[in-house]
Amino acid sequence: xxxxxxxxxxxxxxxxxxxxxxxxxxxxxxxxxxxxxxxxxxxxxxxxxxxxxxxxxxxxxxxxxxxxxxxxxxxxxxxxxxxxxxxxxxxxxxxxxxxxxxxxxxxxxxxxxxxxxxxxxxxxxxxxxx
Numbered sequence: 001x002x003x004x005x006x007x008x009x010x011x012x013x014x015x016x017x018x019x020x021x022x023x024x025x026x027x028x029x030x031x032x033x034x035x036x037x038x039x040x041x042x043x044x045x046x047x048x049x050x051x052x053x054x055x056x057x058x059x060x061x062x063x064x065x066x067x068x069x070x071x072x073x074x075x076x077x078x079x080x081x082x083x084x085x086x087x088x089x090x091x092x093x094x095x096x097x098x099x100x101x102x103x104x105x106x107x108x109x110x111x112x113x114x115x116x117x118x119x120x121x122x123x124x125x126x127x128x129x130x
Contacts, residue, residue, distance in 0.1 A: 001025040004083045006090045009097045015040045018097050020104055022086050024079050029058045031082070032122055035104040046128035052105040053122035060117035067115035 004022040011018055017038040024031050032055035041047040056064070061078050068085035076084070089095045095104050105121075112119040 001027065002079060002083070004086065006086055006095065007097065011097075015042060020090065020095055022083060024058070024061070024082065026058050030055050031058055031061060031064070032056075033086070033105065033108045034122065035102065037101075041128065048125065048127040050101075050125045051123060052102040053124075054105050054109040054112060054119050055122040056112055056117045056119040060112075060115070060119075063115045063117050064112070068111060 002024040004024075005019060006022055007018075007020040009018045010016075017036075017040070019034075019036040019038075021034045021036060022032075023034070032053055034051045034053035037050045039045075039048050039050075061082060065078050065081045065085065069081050069088075074081050074084075086095070095107065105123075109119060109121075
């Protein structure tokens with residue numbers, strides 16, 4: 001599995017690690033994007049994690065690359081090109097910190113729809129009960 005950590009920010013006001021992560025997993029047959037929030041433990045709060053995500057089949061790779069990075073002369077594998085396309089979206093501010101919860105997931109889901117690929121939500125959460 002290939003994991004691309006596109007953005008990582010420590011939000012000191014809430015002691016939260018915010019990340020944007022792209023995972024490309026040919027063995028599992030899927031591509032996923034996650035907007036992750038890891039609230040670190042504090043006195044009286046053992047911590048919690050939230051992830052707002054979207055996933056599609058690995059077979060959608062070529063269609064996603066064509067939609068997000070339509071340069072037939074581009075170098076690298078389709079996986080490389082998809083990772084670069086997502087990094088470019090972070091660099092341009094299309095995917096960023098400081099947006100509403102789920103905004104990055106929703107934007108990526110819209111790109112998946114525009115590319116004509118089936119996708120589904122991949123949200124999860126974990127609360128430390130210690």
